[in-house]
Amino acid sequence: MTLTELRYIVTLAQERHFGRAAERCFVSQPTLSVAVKKLEEELGVALFERSKSTVQVTPLGEKIVEQAQRVLEQTGVIKELANAGKDQLASPLRIGAIYTIGPYLFPHLVPELRRRAPQMSLYIEEGFTGNLRRKLRSGELDAIIVALPFTETDVLTKPLYEEAFEVLMPADHPWAERETIHKEDLLGERLLLLGEGHCFRDQILEACPAISHKLASPTNTLTAEGGSLETIRHMVASKLGITVLPRSAIGTGHYESGLLISRPFSEPAPSRTVAIAWRASFPRPKAIDAVTDAIARCREAELEPA
Numbered sequence: 001m002t003l004t005e006l007r008y009i010v011t012l013a014q015e016r017h018f019g020r021a022a023e024r025c026f027v028s029q030p031t032l033s034v035a036v037k038k039l040e041e042e043l044g045v046a047l048f049e050r051s052k053s054t055v056q057v058t059p060l061g062e063k064i065v066e067q068a069q070r071v072l073e074q075t076g077v078i079k080e081l082a083n084a085g086k087d088q089l090a091s092p093l094r095i096g097a098i099y100t101i102g103p104y105l106f107p108h109l110v111p112e113l114r115r116r117a118p119q120m121s122l123y124i125e126e127g128f129t130g131n132l133r134r135k136l137r138s139g140e141l142d143a144i145i146v147a148l149p150f151t152e153t154d155v156l157t158k159p160l161y162e163e164a165f166e167v168l169m170p171a172d173h174p175w176a177e178r179e180t181i182h183k184e185d186l187l188g189e190r191l192l193l194l195g196e197g198h199c200f201r202d203q204i205l206e207a208c209p210a211i212s213h214k215l216a217s218p219t220n221t222l223t224a225e226g227g228s229l230e231t232i233r234h235m236v237a238s239k240l241g242i243t244v245l246p247r248s249a250i251g252t253g254h255y256e257s258g259l260l261i262s263r264p265f266s267e268p269a270p271s272r273t274v275a276i277a278w279r280a281s282f283p284r285p286k287a288i289d290a291v292t293d294a295i296a297r298c299r300e301a302e303l304e305p306a
Contacts, residue, residue, distance in 0.1 A: 008021070008032050008035050012032070045058075045060055045064075047061035072138070077281050080283045090119045091284070093120055094125070095143050096141045098129055098145070102126035102145070106124055112295075116294055117287075136155065142279075143277065146199075146274075147199055147200070147274055150275060150277055152277070158275060161274050163246045166246075166250055167242060167263050167265065168262045170237070170261075178263060184208070187211065191241060191244070194228075194232065248302075
């Protein structure tokens with residue numbers, strides 16, 4: 001049994017497809033298939049059920065794959081411990097962020113981190129909370145930036161900042177005369193929403209539960225499946241409706257003057273808590289501190305007068 005074989009079965013369990021798993025492991029499909037079969041023969045049990053179209057993990061295979069993932073994670077810890085003994089800010093850091101945070105945070109965070117830790121190269125990735133959670137657990141990412149609540153066994157979280165939601169609308173919308181918007185008023189407007197899987201969509205529906213009952217009516221809501229906040233913002237600029245965005249994503253300055261405006265909600269205003277999460281076993285706490293300090297500085301810079 002080798003670490004390579006363990007990595008193969010973990011990847012195959014995630015992909016449920018020999019071709020995709022082989023591609024992720026940078027080997028040919030026959031190489032991966034032979035290695036998996038060899039491990040099954042060594043263990044004397046079937047880890048996977050194979051058919052022409054799918055690959056399923058057996059019940060016993062689920063337990064073995066889970067243990068294999070722990071072994072691979074601990075192997076990564078050994079490497080990290082060796083590097084940490086040298087300089088915690090000298091090794092690469094792999095950071096993930098959800099889609100509604102990454103595009104608006106990374107352009108400010110990356111240069112700030114470069115100033116604070118010039119030797120620490122960065123790998124950044126955006127994704128859904130579920131995918132980032134999996135990659136954090138497997139050791140593919142060192143830290144992720146998500147919206148609370150976020151709970152995971154053996155994972156630590158630290159709140160970074162609170163971010164209010166605002167209503168974005170065309171500049172000639174009747175609500176432009178208002179100072180604040182009541183959440184209930186959204187029910188009478190065509191609301192543009194992200195598709196399912198985006199936690200920000202869930203946060204909007206939680207803030208205004210009545211919207212959920214309107215989702216079946218295309219005259220009241222328009223869902224951008226697989227879309228982004230940028231797509232939603234462009235659609236508002238095209239006067240297809242209004243939307244709710246986190247304040248960092250409002251971006252009215254990106255458009256011709258007088259095209260878009262935003263208004264805050266009336267109290268109690270909906271908001272989200274942005275946090276950083278990392279494995280409790282991650283041996284480079286100074287790297288996490290560098291990220292949190294850099295984000296704090298980014299937020300301070302946003303609040304400084306021009």
